[in-house]
Amino acid sequence: MTETAPERVNGHDKPQVSLLKFAPEQPTAPAAEKATASFDSVAPRRRVRIDSLRRVVVETRTNPGYRLAVRHGSYLWGGTRILTRRAWDGRTAARYERMMRIAEASGNEELVREWEARISAYRAARQKRRMELLQLALHAPKALLTSSVAGAGLLLMLGILLAWANHDVHDVLAPLNAVVSFVALVAWVASVIWDPLLYALPWLALAGAWSVGRQQQTAPVWALPADQAEQDVVPDEGAILRALGNLGIAPLNRAIKAGWQPRWVQPTTRAGNGWHTQLQLPEGVPVEMIADKKRTLAHNLLRKPVEVWPTEPRDQAGVLDLWVADPGVLTKPVPPWPLLTEGTTDFFKGVPVALNARGEQVIGRLMAANYLIAGIMGSGKSSLVVALLLGAMLDPLVEVDVHVLAYNVDYDPMRPRLRSLVKGDENEHVVAAMDMLRALAGEVSRRGQELERIGTETKLTREIAERDPSMRPRIVVFDEVHELFGHPEHGKEAKELALKVTKKARKTGIVLLWITPDADANSLPRGISKTVSHRVAFAINDHQGNDAILGTGMHKNGYSATTLVAGEDVGTAMAAGFGKTPGLIRSYYVRKEAGVDEITPVVERAVALRKGVEQAAEPTFEPADPLADTAAVLGDEPRVLVQEVLHRLAAKNPSQYASWGPADLKKALEPFGAQQYKSDGRMVISRDRVMDAVLERLAEDAASIYEDEGGAED
Known part of the structure; x- marks a missing residue:
């Protein structure tokens, strides 16, 4: 408290009322410094105690x-x-x-x-x-x-x-x-x-x-x-929710902060060599958002990306189907192929080719099946193809033809059991592949007619194949097929034939394998992934390529091979067609490398099984002669309708002409001036025009031979 000094008025002191001021007492400067020093000395000691503890x-x-x-x-x-x-x-x-x-x-x-x-x-x-x-x-x-x-x-x-x-x-x-x-x-x-x-x-x-x-x-x-x-941290409900909450997805974070209570469609349960759960996601959080954060989700669950697979079930929209593998189980070596040392197979029952993510065996179907296999170099495509072909070869009825539009040695050890092996990237090899496609188009029609004649339900059976060598099951491989579909001269026709044959070949016992490292619109026919029964994507660089193989929207639903790494996840692929839903598979690895040859003994067993089995005719690739064939089917008639000519040509050589249309016939005859023309409102072929073209070509050939053999000397 303080008292004010009195004022002086007219020379006298004026009494003043004391003004009392209440204020907290402030420590003196030395006291404040002492308190600060005391606090500063206590804090380090407390930190030392905490660190010591x-x-x-x-x-x-x-x-x-x-x-x-x-x-x-x-x-x-x-x-x-x-x-x-x-x-x-x-x-x-x-x-x-x-x-x-x-x-x-x-x-x-x-x-x-x-x-x-x-x-x-x-x-x-x-x-x-x-x-x-x-x-x-x-x-x-x-x-x-x-x-x-x-x-x-x-x-x-x-x-x-x-x-x-x-x-x-x-x-x-x-x-x-x-x-x-x-x-x-x-x-x-x-x-x-x-x-x-x-x-x-x-x-x-x-x-x-x-x-x-x-x-x-x-x-x-x-x-x-x-x-x-x-080793393992069990991905139970709590661990999964914590992992989802740390993905950095704004709508999911808002839902969690707002008190979102998850609805577990299926609680976390043990499934094979991993854990499986299904969770209803909140509004505004599609499964695609979770799939895009797969690497972060795997990190949060203490797993590698290949060990975590978030997908959306086909019949449960908005449900996150999460499968988490045990740590390291998908990077361990795959067990030996079951048919490595003994056993036979049946084309009509399928062959073991891989393990799924749960460690269960995957059977590759052959009858009424065809395959589209893609993946960048070093991803392990050949491991699946080799297992599939070796398994098929252990059925003595199966014929295998291989066209590789590149120079590689993957199929060389299997040559003794192959009916034909053509490899190379020159124009002649592309032509040979085209001849095979045309022959397959005719073969499919012939087999369909034969099955209809027999009176079956238009589906090949083992009894029919055993009775008739011309109806034996066939597997035709087109490897590095982007070279064929992207060819400037034959690419368009190759795509058309590929779709036609793939659609019709399944029930006739003809299996097609389309294999490519490129997965885009230029290297694959449009709609091929919708036509084949089995689609396999090894390591793929982008989601467009992923969907070109597995089907539209597969990446969005979490079925993506873009997280697989070539050279690391070798032989691991995302596949559709092997079960009710797409999923991860790990193909068996039958090796042939320095000091280890597991393929040759299997091929020798397959060759031994073929002894005593009547063989189908070897494929021939002799080019057809449309002009001469047209002349032959016209006979003595002066004019024949184009559709009738096409029908006669298909009956004469179905492997060549079964898939031909009017445009194909015009393209073949136009260089000789014998193409169809309109007569009485209908397109016809003139016998005179065709015969004149044949005679003119014979004359040109004779003159050429005369010049080559001595005309120049005379």
Whole structure:
């Protein structure tokens, strides 16, 4: 408090009322400095204590003895908890109620009703058992007395018979004495082992609980051994929600902050060598957003990208179907091919070619199937093709033709079992592939007519193939097919023929394999991925190429091979057609490399199986002569309708002309001046024009031969 000084008025002091001011007392400068120094000296000491405590905790956790104690103690406690829960579930209806709550949370009313029926049946059965036990307790004394009297009577009767036979009255009680001695022996044995067993039971129970805990890995991750601590973190519901919340997706983050409660369509369950779950995503978060963040999602779940597959089921819009593999399981070597050392196959049943992500065997169908296989160089396409072809070769009925529009040695070891092998990227090799396509077009028509004549349901069977060599199953491989479809002269026709043959060949026993490293509109016919039954995408660079192979929208739904890495994920692919839904496959690897040759022994077995089997005719690639063939089918008629000429040409040489139309015929005859023209409003072919063209060509050929053989010398 302070008092103001008095004012002076007219030379006198004027009394003033004291003005009291209330203010907090401020410390003097030395006191403030002392307090600050005291605070500054306390803070470092506190930080030192925290750091020391943290260091002690870390050192304690890294101490082997402490980790050992915590680990095995956690095994024991966790195992006891698991066994207790199992016992509780077995003795009560808790399991049914838990499953019913999960079904209610997922909104599956049908499943709720099913579990209600199950719990009602369980309770009824439990009530029945309890009533039976109560009745047994009531009737047990009477049953025990009755059985004892009956047993004693039976033993006395047996004793009387023994005494009668041995003429010794003492034998009457011999059976009773034997039973009493046996009971005494059992009691003595029980008294001997009872005490040790009684003392051992708690230890046996502890050992059992420890074993269950160890099996279920109930210890903290930091307490596990180094080799186990790095293995697995179970992607349960909590781990999945945390991983989704850290993807950086704005709509998902907003939903989580707004209190979004996830609806688990299927809780996390063990599936093969991984974990499977289904989750209804919130509004504004399509599965495509999750799939685009696959690398981050895998990182959040402590997995590699190839080990995490977020997809959308076909019949469940807005549902995230998440499969998470065990760490490292998809990078381990694939087991040996099952047919590597023994066994045969049946074309009409398929062959083993790969494993799916869960480690289950994948069968590659051959009958009524065809394949589109793509992937950049080094992604492992040949591993799937080799497994498929080697499996097919172990059926002695199958014929295999291969056209490789490049120079490589992938198919050379299989040459002894191939019907034909053409490889190279020159124009002549493209022409040979075109000849094969044209021949296949005619072959498909011929086989269809033959099946119709036989009267089958237009589908080849093994009985037909065994009876008729011309109807044997065929596999035709077109590798590096982008060279064919992109050819400036033959590309357009090749695409048209490829689509026609692929659509019609399936039920006739002809299998086509289209293989390319390029997956775009220029290297593949439009619609080819919609036509083939099996689509396989190894490592692909972009989602456009992914959808060109697997089908439109597949990348959007999470079925994408863009995260596969060539050279690392060799032989791993995203495939459709091998099951009800697309999925990851890992093809078997049958090797032929320096010091290891697994292909040749299989080929030798396949060749041996062919002995005694009537062979189909070898393919020929002699070019047809449309002018001469047209002249032959015209006969003596002056003019013939174009459609009739085409029909006669197809009957004469179906492998060449079955797929021809009026434009094809015009293109072939126009260089000779014998093309069709309109007569009476209809397009016809003139016999005179065709014969004049034939004679003119013969004259030109004769003049050429004359000049080559000596005309110049004369």
